[in-house]
Amino acid sequence: xxxxxxxxxxFHIGVFSFGGGYATLxxxxxxxxxxxxxxxxxxNNMLAVASITPGPVGINMATxxxxxxxxxxxxxxxTSAIIIPSxxxxxxxxxFLNKFCENVYVKSVxxxxxxxGCGLLTAVGVHLLINEFLSGxxxxxxxILFGLMxxxxxxxxxxxxxxxxxxxxxxxxx
Amino acid sequence: MDMYCIFKRFFKIGALLLGGGYVILPLLKAExxxxxxxxxxxxxxxxxxxxxxxxGIIAINTAGLVGHKLMxxxxxxxxxxxxxxxxxxxxxxxASFLTNIANLTIVQKAFAGIGIGVLALVFQAINExxxxxxxxxxxxxxxxxxFICLFGLKISPAFVxxxxxxxxxxxxxxxxxxxxx
Numbered sequence: 001x002x003x004x005x006x007x008x009x010x011f012h013i014g015v016f017s018f019g020g021g022y023a024t025l026x027x028x029x030x031x032x033x034x035x036x037x038x039x040x041x042x043x044n045n046m047l048a049v050a051s052i053t054p055g056p057v058g059i060n061m062a063t064x065x066x067x068x069x070x071x072x073x074x075x076x077x078x079t080s081a082i083i084i085p086s087x088x089x090x091x092x093x094x095x096f097l098n099k100f101c102e103n104v105y106v107k108s109v110x111x112x113x114x115x116x117g118c119g120l121l122t123a124v125g126v127h128l129l130i131n132e133f134l135s136g137x138x139x140x141x142x143x144i145l146f147g148l149m150x151x152x153x154x155x156x157x158x159x160x161x162x163x164x165x166x167x168x169x170x171x172x173x174x
Numbered sequence: 175m176d177m178y179c180i181f182k183r184f185f186k187i188g189a190l191l192l193g194g195g196y197v198i199l200p201l202l203k204a205e206x207x208x209x210x211x212x213x214x215x216x217x218x219x220x221x222x223x224x225x226x227x228x229x230g231i232i233a234i235n236t237a238g239l240v241g242h243k244l245m246x247x248x249x250x251x252x253x254x255x256x257x258x259x260x261x262x263x264x265x266x267x268x269a270s271f272l273t274n275i276a277n278l279t280i281v282q283k284a285f286a287g288i289g290i291g292v293l294a295l296v297f298q299a300i301n302e303x304x305x306x307x308x309x310x311x312x313x314x315x316x317x318x319x320x321f322i323c324l325f326g327l328k329i330s331p332a333f334v335x336x337x338x339x340x341x342x343x344x345x346x347x348x349x350x351x352x353x354x355x
Contacts, residue, residue, distance in 0.1 A: 012332055014229070014230050014231075015229055015230075015332075016229060016331065016332040016335045016336070017229065017230065017231070017331075017335075018228075018229055018335065019226065019232070019303075022296060022299045023231075024231070025296070026324060026331040027331050027332070030324075030330050030331055033328070034330075041289070044289045044292050044293070045272075045285055045288070045289070045292075047292045047295070047296075048285070048288045048289070048291065048292050049265065049268055049269070049272070050265070051292070051295060052192075053261055053264045053265055053268065054188065054189055054190065054191050054192050054260055054261050054264060055188055055191055055233075055257075055258060055260065055261020055262075055264070055265075056191065056231045056232070056233040056234060056258075056261070058231040059231060059233075059234065059258050059261060059262075060261050060265050063261070063262050063265040063266065063269075064265050064269055067265070067266060067269045067270075068269070072266060075262070075265070075266060075269075079258060079262060082230075082231070083230075083231075083234050083254055083258065085229060085230055086228075086229075086230035086231065086234045086235050086238055086254065087238055087250055087251060087254060089228050089229060089230060089235070090228075090235060090238035090239055090242055090250050091242065091247055091250065093224065093228060093239075094239060094242045094243070094250075097220075097224065100224055100227065101223060101224050101227050104346050104349055104350045104353070105342070105343055105346040105347075105350075106227055107346070108342045108343070108345050108346030108349055109338070109339050109342030109343060109346065110226075110227050110342070111313070111342065112316055112338045112339075112341050112342035112345070113335065113338050113339070113342065114303075114306065114307035114313070115307040115308050115313035115314070115316040115317040115320070116316050116317070116319075116320040116334065116335065116338040117303065117307070117320075118300065118303040118304055118307045118308065118317055118320075119316065119317040119318065119319065119320025119321040119323075119324070120320050120321070120323075120324050120331050120334060121296070121299065121300050121303060122300050122304075122317075122321050122325075123320070123321045123323075123324035123325035124296070124324070125293075125296045125297055125300050126325060127325065128293055128296060129293060132289065132290070132293060139286075142286070142287070142290050145287070145290050146290050146293060146294060149290065149291065149293075149294035150294055150297060150298075153294055153297070153298040153301070154301070157298075159192075160291075160295050163291035163292075163294050163295055163298075164288050164291040164292070164295075165291075166287075166291060167287035167288040167289065167290045167291030167292075167294075168284040168285075168287050168288050168291075169287065170287040170290070171283045171284045171285065171286045171287020171288060171290075172280065172283055172284050172287065174283070174286075174287065
């Protein structure tokens with residue numbers, strides 16, 4: 001039964017997530033809240049691992065979440081579930097191809113989905129922030145570290161590994 | 175050209191695909207456009223643009239479209255499978271390893287700090303998205319609605335996106351009507 005649920009949840013991510021990078025995060029957050037397959041802290045750790053391993057973050061998150069929930073079979077199911085919709089859309093859309101992006105409806109939908117996706121991700125970000133800093137054990141060093149990282153990210157675009165390594169060093173010495 | 179060849183090239187791309195996003199573009203150019211006559215560099219840029227308008231993960235969509243162009247449906251399945259295989263293996267190995275060491279104090283301390291790094295990454299991504307997506311007051315309203323739906327009302331992201339698609343089609347309908355006049 002867990003396998004069917006896993007498949008359906010990740011299949012629906014494949015159908016409804018638009019855009020790259022962290023677009024799958026709001027869905028994974030929603031799954032964590034509704035099914036409790038992993039906690040918010042575990043989601044945070046998953047994201048760390050997914051950001052420093054090769055491959056698209058969304059796929060890595062699916063593999064990790066599937067593994068966490070139901071072992072290797074779970075990770076196989078979750079990963080295939082998230083890519084099957086893509087394959088179906090590829091087969092359909094490759095018939096229209098260049099006309100697809102110029103279609104007035106597609107354009108209009110995308111112009112809505114961009115800020116919408118940003119709103120969803122912001123909601124997750126704020127929730128993770130609250131979970132980190134307001135859930136009881138407030139850590140001043142972590143707070144300063146977060147401020148420092150945000151400051152750096154506004155000045156210069158650095159690879160994810162930089163932030164994670166900096167975090168690990170701070171974590172070990174604090 | 176055969177399936178093995180497509181598989182080999184996309185497997186290599188999958189192993190080198192670090193950082194996500196448009197990182198796949200130079201890799202596709204080097205491994206596919208420069209090696210196969212059927213695909214030019216322009217095609218790859220076009221597929222990437224189309225992938226952004228499609229549901230699903232951009233890198234997967236792009237690989238699928240390139241594979242489809244090379245060998246039809248079989249090619250698409252082959253390309254996508256090969257692309258995710260290196261990451262899949264890496265994650266399984268790391269996940270099993272991490273479960274074994276997760277209880278060590280030193281690992282927990284490191285991960286407490288890494289968690290802050292992840293948080294910073296999420297906010298960096300939000301900031302990049304904001305620059306590209308919130309351009310006028312309409313997009314700001316959409317942004318706020320989506321935020322409230324997930325944060326306050328706990329509505330599933332899928333429903334928020336379905337609502338967004340419907341809204342987009344309606345505004346598209348009016349735009350098309352205005353265009354004809």
